[in-house]
Amino acid sequence: MHVRIRDVTTLSDDWYLLKKTTFDYRRRDGSWQTMSRETYDRGHGAVILLYNLARRTVVLVRQFRFPAFGYGGRHDGYLIEAPAGLLDAASPEERIRAEVAEETGFHVEHVQRIFDAFMSPGSVTERLHFFVAEYEATHRIDGGGGVAAEGEDIEVLELGIDTALAMIADGRIEDGKTIMLLQHAALHLFPRR
Ligand SMILES: Nc1nc2c(ncn2[C@@H]2O[C@H](COP(=O)(O)OP(=O)(O)O[C@H]3O[C@H](CO)[C@@H](O)[C@H](O)[C@@H]3O)[C@@H](O)[C@H]2O)c(=O)[nH]1
Numbered sequence: 001m002h003v004r005i006r007d008v009t010t011l012s013d014d015w016y017l018l019k020k021t022t023f024d025y026r027r028r029d030g031s032w033q034t035m036s037r038e039t040y041d042r043g044h045g046a047v048i049l050l051y052n053l054a055r056r057t058v059v060l061v062r063q064f065r066f067p068a069f070g071y072g073g074r075h076d077g078y079l080i081e082a083p084a085g086l087l088d089a090a091s092p093e094e095r096i097r098a099e100v101a102e103e104t105g106f107h108v109e110h111v112q113r114i115f116d117a118f119m120s121p122g123s124v125t126e127r128l129h130f131f132v133a134e135y136e137a138t139h140r141i142d143g144g145g146g147v148a149a150e151g152e153d154i155e156v157l158e159l160g161i162d163t164a165l166a167m168i169a170d171g172r173i174e175d176g177k178t179i180m181l182l183q184h185a186a187l188h189l190f191p192r193r
């Protein structure tokens with residue numbers, strides 16, 4: 001084993017959990033080194049891109065993100081993202097279908113898992129499960145918008161894939177998971193023009 005845990009301290013246990021762990025790590029040359037790292041544990045998550053090949057469109061959401069608002073006072077905090085949510089106890093497939101319905105009003109049956117990724121492995125424990133699903137206009141049962149009582153105030157956007165890709169280049173889309181999904185869609189889902 002290359003890790004021996006020495007001590008774990010809870011620094012904060014409020015909405016999510018922030019811990020500091022002191023451990024011995026066996027370096028590649030075989031010597032042991034003691035270090036400590038803080039980890040922020042907010043569970044794991046899932047994210048999905050809804051796409052329609054005939055219309056060359058995708059469904060994204062726009063919402064206020066307080067941590068982004070802080071950025072040097074230069075950001076209004078509104079981010080355009082693919083619909084996403086935390087897993088709680090559910091399976092990723094189950095959770096993402098419920099989440100996309102809640103946030104966008106689109107009810108999709110078949111979702112395809114494409115890959116998993118650590119989004120910020122220097123400090124955040126979360127692993128994010130990535131999905132895509134084809135959608136039709138008739139799959140929209142209601143307006144979505146998220147759970148107002150939990151502070152969600154979600155605007156639903158249906159954009160052309162080419163417009164969405166241009167929005168990455170000009171900085172209007174700057175959320176990591178969303179950029180990964182749009183680039184996946186451009187590479188593997190939509191036929192090149
Ligand atoms: N009271 C309170 N509420 C919080 C706090 N932090 C988050 N919430 C609320 O917890 C809910 C979480 O909503 P989800 O839709 O389940 O999660 P998400 O925030 O969209 O997370 C998704 O995106 C993240 C950012 O990319 C991902 O990290 C995550 O895995 C997931 O995909 C939201 O209502 C949010 O306002 C907090 O500190 N206090």
Ligand SMILES: [Mg+2]
Nearest residue numbers: 083084085103
């Ligand atoms: Mg969400």
